[in-house]
Amino acid sequence: MEISACAQMKSGRMSCKSMVKMKFRMMKKILLWSALSLVSTAFCADTNDSPPAFPSAKQPWKRDGQAERFAAYRQEIRALMELPPEQVRACPAASDFPGTPPADSPRVERTVVVDTRVPRWHSTGLYAAPGEIITATVPTNAVHAKLRLRIGWHKDLLWSEKIPAWKRVPEITRSFAITETVTRAANAFGGPVYIEVPRDCGLGNVEVKIENAVAAPLFEHGKTDLAAWKNELCNAPAPWAELVGNNLAISLPSANVRALDNPDEVLKFWDRVVTAEDELSGQTNRTSPERFVLDRQISAGYMHSGYPIMAWLDQANKVADLESLKKGNWGFFHELGHNHQRPDWVLAGTTEITVNIFSMYCFENVCGLPRHGHNAMSDASREKNLRAYFSDPTASWTGKPFTGLIFYDQLVEGFGWDTFHKIFIEYRDLPKSERPKNDDEKRDQWLVRFSKTTGKNLGPFFEAWRILTSEAARRSVTNLPVWLPEPDFPKRYLASK
Ligand SMILES: [Zn+2]
Numbered sequence: 001m002e003i004s005a006c007a008q009m010k011s012g013r014m015s016c017k018s019m020v021k022m023k024f025r026m027m028k029k030i031l032l033w034s035a036l037s038l039v040s041t042a043f044c045a046d047t048n049d050s051p052p053a054f055p056s057a058k059q060p061w062k063r064d065g066q067a068e069r070f071a072a073y074r075q076e077i078r079a080l081m082e083l084p085p086e087q088v089r090a091c092p093a094a095s096d097f098p099g100t101p102p103a104d105s106p107r108v109e110r111t112v113v114v115d116t117r118v119p120r121w122h123s124t125g126l127y128a129a130p131g132e133i134i135t136a137t138v139p140t141n142a143v144h145a146k147l148r149l150r151i152g153w154h155k156d157l158l159w160s161e162k163i164p165a166w167k168r169v170p171e172i173t174r175s176f177a178i179t180e181t182v183t184r185a186a187n188a189f190g191g192p193v194y195i196e197v198p199r200d201c202g203l204g205n206v207e208v209k210i211e212n213a214v215a216a217p218l219f220e221h222g223k224t225d226l227a228a229w230k231n232e233l234c235n236a237p238a239p240w241a242e243l244v245g246n247n248l249a250i251s252l253p254s255a256n257v258r259a260l261d262n263p264d265e266v267l268k269f270w271d272r273v274v275t276a277e278d279e280l281s282g283q284t285n286r287t288s289p290e291r292f293v294l295d296r297q298i299s300a301g302y303m304h305s306g307y308p309i310m311a312w313l314d315q316a317n318k319v320a321d322l323e324s325l326k327k328g329n330w331g332f333f334h335e336l337g338h339n340h341q342r343p344d345w346v347l348a349g350t351t352e353i354t355v356n357i358f359s360m361y362c363f364e365n366v367c368g369l370p371r372h373g374h375n376a377m378s379d380a381s382r383e384k385n386l387r388a389y390f391s392d393p394t395a396s397w398t399g400k401p402f403t404g405l406i407f408y409d410q411l412v413e414g415f416g417w418d419t420f421h422k423i424f425i426e427y428r429d430l431p432k433s434e435r436p437k438n439d440d441e442k443r444d445q446w447l448v449r450f451s452k453t454t455g456k457n458l459g460p461f462f463e464a465w466r467i468l469t470s471e472a473a474r475r476s477v478t479n480l481p482v483w484l485p486e487p488d489f490p491k492r493y494l495a496s497k
Contacts, residue, residue: 054093055166088186090131099239101214109211116201120288121194125218127238130190137209146198147178152191153251167297217241219263247274251293281340282425305338328373333359348439349398376402390493410485444473456483
């Protein structure tokens, strides 16, 4: 997940032949870039019948019948993204997305202190203007620490052929290895500046001086003065802002934070959400915040998990709106949930089911709301889904996420969150020899562990749901009293369609 495409450009022993090849490739890139600049400039004065120079929200590029054009564009952009900083120029598409700081924005020099005990990306509150070189200066002891200088807030590439249209240039971020005391970096699209820290970096606090960047709105919980934020910092000129809490950092357009007067309350809310999911799943070794990034177009789905978690821009007015957040945000809780799932207890077909255990948990335990916060979990929907499932003996319990979720919801209702917490910890602490090796073992273990923890025989409950387990597993808990969520379950749902 942490691999950046630009990493191919660095180090490794090189033969003369590959040096020549590299020079040739470099020349090709320069030529391509010159051509691209000309073409882009030409297309900037679009007439009605000329194709748009770059994909945008107003003029997306549709893949249908355009395979060659898409492939050629990919080559052009990939070449552009590997140019050495000295040859990078602003791409005309940058002013459309991610945006350009106002022309008169001062270029600033700032020294940031990076606590290298915290791995992953450190926000700097600085922004590289498109095509402009920034420099990062580190002390000599940091030269071989595998730090990186990043321009751009995500790694979300839109090159997949499954993506039917582009609404932005498909690759817009870069990351540069820090291998000398002074590192120069530039990105044709510009972007927020980060220092990337690898795991187990033993440098302690490192001072990094960054030059020729533009100030961006940055609020850091526990560091930024709220009055200074309201009076000045929220109006820093860069087009993208960051809110950084103990457990979560959020990147969103600056326009969405210019009037934000309670960033601390927002971050405290998110810290509670991440803490809640950490607690439920038994994660006690958090070393760095999670990260949310909003983007005009993302590589998969409406949101997706990972580092960073990605969401479309239509969430920008919700992610930092405390009143909206207090009503629960199933989608964000869900994506954070993916980052807490563990393969030992995620039975086959339940990735999109068990993740919602975390959404339900946050609704109830962070927002103080009923856990059925999604329309598909309303009383009526659950009833309907149960009837549909139990009336069709061929239906798969994992076929519909909100049907499968009822199985887990019934366990929550019957035994409470504490039982889940205990069982997740049990899984977390399993020695390798006891971890399930395949899905049969996963189902067996879920049955046996849940039965033993609750002191109830859940064999008949699993059988009712048509979840296969071995006879040996079922037999191992027959000494316990049988538990069902309601008498004669699922008889009531079999009665009518
Ligand atoms: Zn999901």
